[in-house]
Amino acid sequence: MKMTIRPIVVPVLGLAFACAGCGDSGEPARSQPRPNGADRTTPPPASTVTPGQSPATKPGFPVPADGDDVKACRDGKCEILVTERTTIPLDRRFGFKKFSFDPxxxxWRYxxxxxxxxxxxxxxxxYSGSWAAPRGEQSIDLRVVATQGSKAVISLSPAAS
Incomplete structure (x- = not known):
């Protein structure tokens, strides 16, 4: 009795090809085409924006509210960019003769x-905390917002009493 493999191989291969579409391939399921162009789907948005982020906002180094204007810190409330050791002029009520930050x-030096x-x-x-001079009338909250190489964004604010 002579047996051929062909009658067995063809159904097995057919079954293998039929099952190739079965299971989870990691790809989303595709819907069947619909008549009259109804199979078109809306394209995804060009960019995705996370909640609280504007489309123009890009992650990276923050832009300080007061730029690099150290005079904005006199009242103890500012956010500035410093690129070298910078003396920060503070009102006398904080109790410092000299106050500076070195990125x-x-x-902070005082x-x-x-x-x-x-x-x-x-x-x-x-990278934040409060500091008070021994004879100062007002303590100050200090914060290093971000650093990158030789630049830093720092923030000062009068501490809550």
């Missing part, structure tokens, strides 16, 4: 009118 090492001083650096996120 190279993210360090001196007091009576002498002495020091430096302050926030080592962990959110």
């Amino acid at each position: 190279a090492d993210s360090t 001196t007091y009118p009576e002498g002495g001083g020091g430096r302050l650096r926030f080592l962990e996120p959110p």
